[in-house]
Amino acid sequence: MGMLDLRDLLTGRRDGAKPIAHDLAPANTSASASATAPQTSSVSAADSDVEAYIQIKSRLHLQILERVDLASLESMTELQLRREISTQVDWLLQENPAPINDAERRMLVRDIQNEMLGLGPLELLMADASVSDILVNSYRQIYVERHGRLELTKVRFTDDQHLLRIIDKIVSRVGRRIDESSPMVDARLPDGSRVNAVIPPIALDGPTVSIRRFAAIPLKMNDLVKTHRSLTTEMATLLQGLARAKVNMIISGGTGSGKTTLLNILSGTIPETERIVTIEDAAELQLQQPHVIRLETRPPNIEGKGEVNQRALMRNALRMRPDRILMGEVRGAEAVDMLQAMNTGHEGSMTTIHANNSRDAISRLENMISMAGLNLPLKAMRQQITSAISVVIQANRLADGQRKITSIQEITGMEGDVVTMQEIFAYQQTGVDARGKAVGHFMATGLRPKITEKLRNAGVDLPDALFDSSLRYE
Numbered sequence: 380m381g382m383l384d385l386r387d388l389l390t391g392r393r394d395g396a397k398p399i400a401h402d403l404a405p406a407n408t409s410a411s412a413s414a415t416a417p418q419t420s421s422v423s424a425a426d427s428d429v430e431a432y433i434q435i436k437s438r439l440h441l442q443i444l445e446r447v448d449l450a451s452l453e454s455m456t457e458l459q460l461r462r463e464i465s466t467q468v469d470w471l472l473q474e475n476p477a478p479i480n481d482a483e484r485r486m487l488v489r490d491i492q493n494e495m496l497g498l499g500p501l502e503l504l505m506a507d508a509s510v511s512d513i514l515v516n517s518y519r520q521i522y523v524e525r526h527g528r529l530e531l532t533k534v535r536f537t538d539d540q541h542l543l544r545i546i547d548k549i550v551s552r553v554g555r556r557i558d559e560s561s562p563m564v565d566a567r568l569p570d571g572s573r574v575n576a577v578i579p580p581i582a583l584d585g586p587t588v589s590i591r592r593f594a595a596i597p598l599k600m601n602d603l604v605k606t607h608r609s610l611t612t613e614m615a616t617l618l619q620g621l622a623r624a625k626v627n628m629i630i631s632g633g634t635g636s637g638k639t640t641l642l643n644i645l646s647g648t649i650p651e652t653e654r655i656v657t658i659e660d661a662a663e664l665q666l667q668q669p670h671v672i673r674l675e676t677r678p679p680n681i682e683g684k685g686e687v688n689q690r691a692l693m694r695n696a697l698r699m700r701p702d703r704i705l706m707g708e709v710r711g712a713e714a715v716d717m718l719q720a721m722n723t724g725h726e727g728s729m730t731t732i733h734a735n736n737s738r739d740a741i742s743r744l745e746n747m748i749s750m751a752g753l754n755l756p757l758k759a760m761r762q763q764i765t766s767a768i769s770v771v772i773q774a775n776r777l778a779d780g781q782r783k784i785t786s787i788q789e790i791t792g793m794e795g796d797v798v799t800m801q802e803i804f805a806y807q808q809t810g811v812d813a814r815g816k817a818v819g820h821f822m823a824t825g826l827r828p829k830i831t832e833k834l835r836n837a838g839v840d841l842p843d844a845l846f847d848s849s850l851r852y853e
């Protein structure tokens with residue numbers, strides 16, 4: 380079975396469908412399964428087949444759990460456990476034969492192994508590299524995001540209990556816990572993917588999980604420019620120049636708009652000679668430089684103790700003699716310490732912020748500074764912000780799923796109480812095509828950034844043509 384068939388199943392596109400049980404094999408093992416699977420031309424593989432397979436599987440799963448000593452399972456290595464499960468399935472099927480062929484039996488074994496060890500039905504989705512987000516709304520409704528679009532899958536859990544068991548496995552594996560008294564949890568899978576789970580009583584319709592996949596091969600600037608058309612070569616040149624010239628920048632955008640991806644790419648232009656400290660809630664940045672110290676926050680433990688927040692990490696980072704500090708996302712009072720760092724010699728520091736446009740990003744920062752309880756007057760706050768940050772990059776996720784850098788603005792100073800900004804590049808959407816895809820163009824506004832001087836001093840010389848406002852880029 381090829382990856383394509385698998386995707387058809389997951390998205391409910393079932394033209395030319397194969398027997399359903401084959402489709403349920405984890406993708407990474409499906410090649411061997413299809414090699415021996417009899418080629419049937421059945422097109423009747425419908426929901427009932429899925430149900431039948433799920434029933435056999437969960438029956439066997441339960442029977443195994445009944446038969447084996449759970450404590451002894453815990454002390455086994457993964458390999459031992461896989462062998463034990465395989466043996467158990469064989470025994471159970473001998474005692475009580477099920478209407479499945481040899482290939483399906485092996486698939487059953489693998490599915491049960493994965494469930495007892497890993498993420499259960501989610502393993503299948505995790506194995507599909509084109510899936511970027513997995514959104515489990517309930518045990519029976521699971522969406523994935525692929526190429527920026529949401530698709531309903533046919534993957535499902537047996538019931539709420541089943542889903543809960545998998546959630547418990549995920550979070551306990553990384554030393555977190557989830558129960559009625561703490562029904563929300565953020566965790567990171569061994570492969571770096573981010574998981575958020577919420578269970579009742581907070582989640583009204585049963586346990587729910589959102590997994591933000593970790594791209595095995597992170598996007599590069601070239602992918603953003605050429606493949607995704609998220610920005611132009613000119614904009615990319617400017618941004619990379621700014622990063623190299625140690626200009627403090629903030630990447631603003633909505634959820635999933637590509638902020639972290641861009642931060643990661645821009646961090647790639649930091650010279651290897653510089654010492655970088657990263658601060659994140661859930662480590663996502665993948666810096667390639669040798670001189671990097673990564674710090675991650677910690678939630679409080681069961682007694683409410685031991686929390687280490689971004690603010691504490693920020694303060695600590697300042698004592699580590701960093702050349703640059705990269706903060707994954709600024710969310711609260713740590714904004715004060717971050718701006719201070721940017722103002723006091725840790726130039727070229729970057730972060731992201733959740734905001735709808737560049738102005739909004741500034742007012743969000745003001746709110747965050749207020750959260751620190753310093754009681755600074757508004758004007759003083761704005762002065763802090765203007766002197767610390769030079770450029771605001773706005774990322775947007777358009778209605779059709781495309782990610783675009785819709786604006787690059789320079790913070791030029793203050794007029795009275797107002798922060799002044801000038802836009803250097805903008806994206807203008809002009810409409811949508813027949814398939815609902817946004818149509819528009821990027822353009823330079825014709826304004827040259829005031830920090831050109833600083834760029835030049837840092838050896839970054841940008842040609843005038845870069846800022847030519849008569850050019851339109853699709």
Ligand SMILES: Nc1ncnc2c1ncn2[C@@H]1O[C@H](COP(=O)(O)OP(=O)(O)OP(=O)(O)O)[C@@H](O)[C@H]1O
Pocket residue numbers: 511512591592594598603607609632633634635636637638639640641708781782783
């Ligand atoms: N320019 C782009 N074009 C296409 N896909 C992108 C682009 N940038 C990021 N992505 C993809 O979009 C998803 C979200 O990206 P990312 O995590 O960078 O967004 P974010 O704004 O940081 O999200 P969050 O709000 O969760 O922090 C990822 O799967 C990523 O691979």
Ligand SMILES: [Mg+2]
Pocket residue numbers: 638639640708731
């Ligand atoms: Mg992010």
